[in-house]
Every structure is written in C-alpha cells, then in structure tokens.
Amino acid sequence: MMRKILENSRVLKYGALALGVAFIGLVSCEENELPGVGDLIDLNPPVAEFGEVMSSCDYLIYSLVNKSTSSTDFKWEIPDGVTLLTEDTDDLAALENEDILVQFPATGSYEFTLTSSDKNLVTNSITKTIEIEDVEAEPAVPSYASEQIADEEGGDSILFTLTNTSINSCNSFEWMLPEGMSLNNPAEGDAIYSLTDDEIVVVLDAFGSYDVSVTGNNIKGEPTTVVQTLEAETGKTEPILVNPSLEKDNDENTGAFGWTNTAVGQVPFNTTSSVNDGANALKFSKNEAMTLYQEVDVFENTEYKLDFFYAMKKFGDSGQTGAIQVRVLNDGGYDSPEALVVPENNITLSQDIWIVESGGSKDYNFASVTFNSGSNTKISLVFRGINNSDPQVQVPYTTSGSDKPENTTYPVSFSNAASDGLIDNISLKLNE
Numbered sequence: 001m002m003r004k005i006l007e008n009s010r011v012l013k014y015g016a017l018a019l020g021v022a023f024i025g026l027v028s029c030e031e032n033e034l035p036g037v038g039d040l041i042d043l044n045p046p047v048a049e050f051g052e053v054m055s056s057c058d059y060l061i062y063s064l065v066n067k068s069t070s071s072t073d074f075k076w077e078i079p080d081g082v083t084l085l086t087e088d089t090d091d092l093a094a095l096e097n098e099d100i101l102v103q104f105p106a107t108g109s110y111e112f113t114l115t116s117s118d119k120n121l122v123t124n125s126i127t128k129t130i131e132i133e134d135v136e137a138e139p140a141v142p143s144y145a146s147e148q149i150a151d152e153e154g155g156d157s158i159l160f161t162l163t164n165t166s167i168n169s170c171n172s173f174e175w176m177l178p179e180g181m182s183l184n185n186p187a188e189g190d191a192i193y194s195l196t197d198d199e200i201v202v203v204l205d206a207f208g209s210y211d212v213s214v215t216g217n218n219i220k221g222e223p224t225t226v227v228q229t230l231e232a233e234t235g236k237t238e239p240i241l242v243n244p245s246l247e248k249d250n251d252e253n254t255g256a257f258g259w260t261n262t263a264v265g266q267v268p269f270n271t272t273s274s275v276n277d278g279a280n281a282l283k284f285s286k287n288e289a290m291t292l293y294q295e296v297d298v299f300e301n302t303e304y305k306l307d308f309f310y311a312m313k314k315f316g317d318s319g320q321t322g323a324i325q326v327r328v329l330n331d332g333g334y335d336s337p338e339a340l341v342v343p344e345n346n347i348t349l350s351q352d353i354w355i356v357e358s359g360g361s362k363d364y365n366f367a368s369v370t371f372n373s374g375s376n377t378k379i380s381l382v383f384r385g386i387n388n389s390d391p392q393v394q395v396p397y398t399t400s401g402s403d404k405p406e407n408t409t410y411p412v413s414f415s416n417a418a419s420d421g422l423i424d425n426i427s428l429k430l431n432e
Contacts, residue, residue: 046071048116048126059135059219060104061085064112071116071124074098078112081105107132140169140224142216148232149201158204158232159184162212169216169224173198176213180205181230207234207432236299239428246424247280255280258294263335265291265384268423276309276364276424284324284385284421291340292383295332296428298373305431306371306381309364311422324421328371329380340382347371347379364424370431383423 047069055061066074076095078084085101086094094100104110110130117123145163164173175195177183183193184201193200204210210232215225242258243249249257254270259282268282268290275281284290298304310324327340328347334340350370373379 044070045122046116046118046124048114048124050112050114050126050128052130055219057219058103058221059137060106060132062102062104062130064100064102064114066098066114066116068114068116068124070118072119073117075115076100076112077115078102079110082110104132107134135219137218137220137222138168139222140216140218141167142169142173142214142224142226142228143167144175144212144214144228146230148235157184158207160202160204160230160232162200162202162230164198164214164216166214166216168218172196172217172221172223174215175200176215176225177202178210178212180208181210181212204232207232234430234432236302236430236432238430239296239298239304241296241426241428242294244426244428245278245280246282246426247278255282256292259292259383261291261293261334264293264337264340264382268292268385271422274311274422276311276422278425281422281424284383284423290385291337292381292423293334294381296379296381298376298379300373300375300377302373303431304371304373304428305368306426306428307366307368308383308426309366309424311364312420323385324423325382325384326367326369327382327384328369329382330374330376332378332380334380340384347374347376364422381426381428383426385421 048071049067049069051065051067053063053065055063064076068074074096076097078095078100082105083103084091084094085103086097108131110132111127112130113125113127115123115125143165145165147161147163149159149161162175166173173196177195181202181204183195184190184203185192191201210230211227212230213225213227215223217223243255246255246259248255248270254267256267256270260267268284271281271283272279282292306326306328308326312324326349328349329340329345330347334345339345348371
C-alpha cells in the first residue's frame with residue numbers, strides 16, 4: 001500500500017512540473033512578440049542634405065544633387081519661376097526623384113527645400129538658398145567635323161555626317177545649310193534630323209565646296225556664327241587614255257597607237273598638217289574603212305565627258321556626204337565591225353554625234369558629249385568614218401554646212417569614209 005502511494009505521489013509531482021513548464025512557455029511567447037511600426041527607437045534616422053552643380057552649358061541651369069543619408073524617399077519643393085527640366089510628363093512625380101535638374105529665370109536668390117524619409121516614416125527637411133550670379137563667359141567657338149558615308153540604300157546620293165565639335169558651345173547649337181545641301185530625312189526607315197541636333201546627316205546635290213554656317217552659344221546664351229567650308233570630293237581618279245593627243249610616239253608608230261584594233265577597222269592615216277594642236281592628227285581618208293578604238297577603265301555609275309576636235313575636207317564635186325561617227329560602247333572585247341553597231345552595245349550619250357562635211361574648211365571644231373558609265377567598269381570609245389554609198393545599215397543623220405538641204409536625213413553606212421575627216425586631241429574626264 002505504501003509503495004502504491006509513493007508511485008502515485010511521483011506521478012502527481014511530475015505532472016505538476018510539466019504544467020508549470022507549459023505555463024512558463026506561454027508567458028514567454030507573449031512577452032517576446034515583435035514590436036509594431038514606431039514601437040522601436042530609430043537608431044539611424046534620415047538626414048536631408050543636397051548640393052548644387054552649375055551646368056557647363058548654361059549658367060542658369062543647375063543640377064541639385066541629393067546627399068541625404070538613411071533615406072529612401074524624397075520630396076523637393078522649388079520656388080516659383082524656376083523650371084524643372086525633366087523628361088517625365090508629370091512634374092509632381094519628378095519632384096520625388098533623388099536628383100533634379102532646374103533652370104533659373106535670371107540671376108537672384110532662390111530657396112529650395114528637400115524632405116527625406118525612411119520606411120519608419122521618420123522625416124527630415126533642409127532648406128537652402130541658392131544664389132545665381134552673373135558670370136564671365138568665354139565666347140563660343142563653333143566648328144564641325146565631316147565624314148562621307150555610304151548611302152544605306154545603295155543609291156547614288158552623296159551623304160555626309162556633320163558632327164558638332166564646338167568649344168564653349170553646347171547650348172542651342174544650330175546649322176545653316178547652303179543651297180545644294182539638305183537634311184537627309186527620308187519619309188520612313190531612318191532617323192529624322194533637326195538643324196539644332198549636335199549631329200546631322202546631309203545629302204549633297206553634287207560634289208564640290210559647300211559653305212556651312214554654324215552658330216553656337218556660350219553658357220550665357222550669347223551666339224557666335226562662323227562659316228566653315230565642306231569639301232566634298234569625288235574620290236575618283238580621271239580615266240587614263242593612251243595617246244589622247246594622237247601624236248606619233250616614234251618613227252615606227254603612227255598617231256593611232258593606243259587606238260588600234262584592226263579587227264574592227266583600218267587604222268586612220270597620220271597627218272602632219274592641218275592639226276588642231278601639236279604635231280600630228282589622224283585622217284579618215286575617203287573610201288577607206290577606218291576606225292579608232294580604245295578600251296578604257298572607268299568607275300561604275302559615274303558621269304563622264306568626252307571631248308575632241310574635228311575638221312572635214314570637201315570630197316570634190318561628187319556630192320557625196322561623209323561624217324565621223326562617235327560611239328561609247330559597254331564593256332570591251334569587240335572583234336568585228338558588225339559588233340560596233342549592235343544597239344544593245346551602246347551607252348546612251350547626251351547627244352548623237354554625226355560630224356558631216358563642213359564645206360571644205362580645214363578649221364577645227366570642238367565637240368563634246370556626256371554619258372553615264374552605268375554598271376560598266378570598262379568602256380570602248382569608237383570613232384568611225386562613214387558615208388552614204390552602198391549603205392549596210394540605215395542610220396539617219398542631219399546635214400549641216402553642206403550643199404544638201406538643212407535638216408535632211410540620209411542613210412549612211414558604217415563601212416567607208418567619204419570626205420576626208422580629221423580628228424585631234426581626244427580627252428575623257430569626270431563630269432562631276
């Protein structure tokens with residue numbers, strides 16, 4: 001019996017102890033509950049502070065730089081008349097930015113307030129007065145750099161990038177473009193430029209010199225305008241002709257050296273009299289199939305000008321009318337007289353040249369034609385004596401200075417020269 005009582009007493013003892021521990025645990029949980037917002041002391045409260053930095057472009061524009069500590073949120077108060085410079089559409093929202101950019105209307109004193117706060121809703125404010133004083137400003141020195149660029153669409157446009165490289169000028173820079181130069185502003189696809197941009201792309205009507213006026217303002221907005229010349233050079237070299245003056249190079253070669261292709265026609269005769277300039281000219285003698293032919297390397301899509309001098313000697317009283325035909329052909333490698341007259345081989349000239357009998361005068365006349373090389377990197381220049389007897393190909397030409405009625409057309413053949421014709425001093429140049 002005594003043993004059972006002792007065991008029951010031990011059970012009661014341990015049970016009471018367990019209840020006591022549980023009760024203590026409940027009390028401890030209640031005492032360690034987390035504090036609410038504001039229940040604890042903020043050991044690092046926010047401290048508002050800011051500084052100001054004047055713009056290097058405008059003495060009335062300042063950056064207000066936030067230097068607050070222990071802060072997460074900010075609120076600026078700016079005085080009346082001061083403009084907030086921001087890309088935000090909502091000025092009130094922009095006033096909560098960490099830093100702000102402002103523009104003053106004039107010199108004077110302006111008071112700003114910055115309030116900073118943290119997530120404990122603790123706030124701190126500071127108010128400062130900014131003094132805007134007049135400054136001594138160096139004058140602007142406007143200038144620009146230019147660079148020719150390729151047309152992105154692969155066309156023939158002459159494009160240049162103009163970049164502002166001015167000194168003491170970064171406020172309201174402005175371009176003034178001369179005639180023949182315009183902004184390269186396509187309807188769609190590329191950037192749209194303004195004459196107040198620091199960098200623009202311009203398109204030129206032609207190569208040459210262009211006087212571009214540029215205006216820059218110093219930090220006080222005082223303008224300076226200068227004129228700077230843009231040199232737009234083609235970058236292309238003149239074509240190289242062999243023996244363009246048609247002079248003999250030695251006792252063995254006639255003045256046709258460099259112009260000889262016997263597969264397409266006989267070489268014209270050399271002459272030492274009745275020359276335009278120099279010692280020699282070439283004569284397309286009557287009733288002889290004669291051709292001058294030379295292949296020349298050229299640039300693609302380039303304008304060229306072919307110049308030469310000619311004279312026509314009257315061919316007796318036969319009434320036969322002769323001429324010298326001038327052609328520019330695509331590419332090279334022509335090896336027959338017939339190939340020279342295939343229309344598809346011709347490059348379109350500024351005008352068709354038919355040099356007809358000039359009344360027997362030995363005086364030289366100047367002639368010039370222009371053309372575009374198209375997709376060719378090589379062309380063939382052809383001068384041929386032609387007449388109106390036994391025509392092989394019917395080609396009209398108009399008389400001029402002969403005994404035939406003016407503006408009358410005659411069929412001509414590509415085989416023989418009629419009256420004696422003289423050619424001298426041929427030149428081929430860029431026409432840009």
